[in-house]
Amino acid sequence: MKTVLVTGAGGFIGKNLCATLEQRKDIEILRYGRNNTREELADYTARADFVFHLAGVNRPRNVEDFDKGNRGFTEELLELLEISGKKAPVVITSSIQAVLDNHYGVSKKAAEDAVFEWSRRNGTPVYVYRLPNVFGKWCRPNYNSVVATFCHNIAHGLPVQINNPATEITLVYVDDVVAELIAAMDGLAHIGDDGFCYVPRTFKVTLQKLADTIYSFAESRKNLVMPNFEGDFERFLYATYTSYLPEDGFGYELEMKHDNRGWLAEFIKSRQFGQIFISRTKPGITRGNHWHHTKIEKFLVVEGEAVIKFKKIGTDEVLEYKVSGEQLKVIDIPAGYTHSITNVGTTDVITLFWANEIFNPDKPDTYYLEV
Incomplete structure (x- = not known):
């Protein structure tokens, strides 16, 4: 039995990860979220054989909280792990914005640096993932995910806003992220020449194409014409869209x-x-x-x-x-x-x-x- 600590367990990726880990009989999950105490975190780090560090801040009220919630909390977690003496390997989810000169990107880069330094100092394996935009079920709409926002709004008959239809974004499906994180735990991580880990499959789509595809999902309940599911992206996006249907609107009548x-x-x-x-x-x-x-x-x-x-x-x-x-x-x-x-x-x-x-x-x- 392996004891696994998941920080940010109540978040989008955390919920999907924990739901998958629950299916394994060889895993005990320690869930850490906003409502847990530092004392509980100290207890969890002392017990953990492996750590998924998914917690972070991306939409704080004050810009100072970027550094506190990303670099600061990461260093606190690493300090507690060092005190425990267990040398548990750590997976951390960062962002492609870590290369950008903004408050969020700088704080994520500082968290990455802290993890790499901790690994060098302790000889403990770490896996740093700079993730692009992640989409899938349970992601919060109207927050920081364009896919979640588009799916929610279109499913509820609300408008979507597109400033530049030609803008292309890179997306990764949450199930692929979860599979890769678990692969890292099992010693099968995909690691690039730059030392960063990555999810092998990503998708590129313009904002207009994204919106048009989701609108076609909504229209399919009226014209009965299903999308083409030969491509994985459309299949994953449709699964995501249906998870945002209003709970009193799962059914639709046939003529x-x-x-x-x-x-x-x-x-x-x-x-x-x-x-x-x-x-x-x-x-x-x-x-x-x-x-x-x-x-x-x-x-x-x-x-x-x-x-x-x-x-x-x-x-x-x-x-x-x-x-x-x-x-x-x-x-x-x-x-x-x-x-x-x-x-x-x-x-x-x-x-x-x-x-x-x-x-x-x-x-x-x-x-x-x-x-």
């Missing part, structure tokens, strides 16, 4: 098209994988009796009993497949076969459909022909 047969509703559309829709069909009712040149579909009856019939265009032979919700069976609908599905039971049939393209009313590729 149900009712007629004498039952109803049909579109569920998800994608320009990459097509669309999914669902229907309820009353007993004795037949849907379909049409064919496609190129469009292909899959039918899955999840409730009730039905018969799916096929006939190849230009032939008379009819093929039949009996399906039911009691034994799930996917039926492929080939191009060039007219097809139908009939409810042959006494209860309604619920069917899940997939098509390989989004329905285009101008080019429906759908031709009526009874099976």
Whole structure:
């Protein structure tokens, strides 16, 4: 069992790190935050086998607090570690702003220098990460993260402000940060030639592209068209966006098209994988009796009993497949076969459909022909 101290445990990265460390059976976590005392910190440093130093100040009321909260607290932590005599390795999260001549950057650089000096003096390994803008769940909006602010505001129907749309920012996903911090603890840190550690995967995006992408996420709840998730950035950003949805707004209704047969509703559309829709069909009712040149579909009856019939265009032979919700069976609908599905039971049939393209009313590729 390894005892791990996490300073700033209640912060954005700290919460994500602790949530991941909790899944390991070989780790005991000592969480240090704003409400803990110096006496508790002294106790934790005496017990810790490894330290994640994530605490810091980035939006203080007074500029003097930058130095106190970054350099000052770091030196206090290192002093307590030295007193403990355990020589616990230390990971510290710094910022790419440490190279800038502003109060925040200067204070982060001073904290880095203190850690490197402490390592040289004690022969203890340290891992200093100059992180770019970190994004992901649990980040505080309208504070110091443009991603968190954009996600929160757009999810809540609030405006976002972009001063220079062409401004490009470098982002890193919090799960990648957490994975790298844990890798450092396990002796697998990525260390550059300059002595600083880094997270291997980052993303570059302009502010306008960032906003447009998040707006498309919000619009997808209306037009049902999902983003392209082939790229990791869009996938990570979408996960981040959904975490900022208002808690009374997780659900959204689908348009149900009712007629004498039952109803049909579109569920998800994608320009990459097509669309999914669902229907309820009353007993004795037949849907379909049409064919496609190129469009292909899959039918899955999840409730009730039905018969799916096929006939190849230009032939008379009819093929039949009996399906039911009691034994799930996917039926492929080939191009060039007219097809139908009939409810042959006494209860309604619920069917899940997939098509390989989004329905285009101008080019429906759908031709009526009874099976």
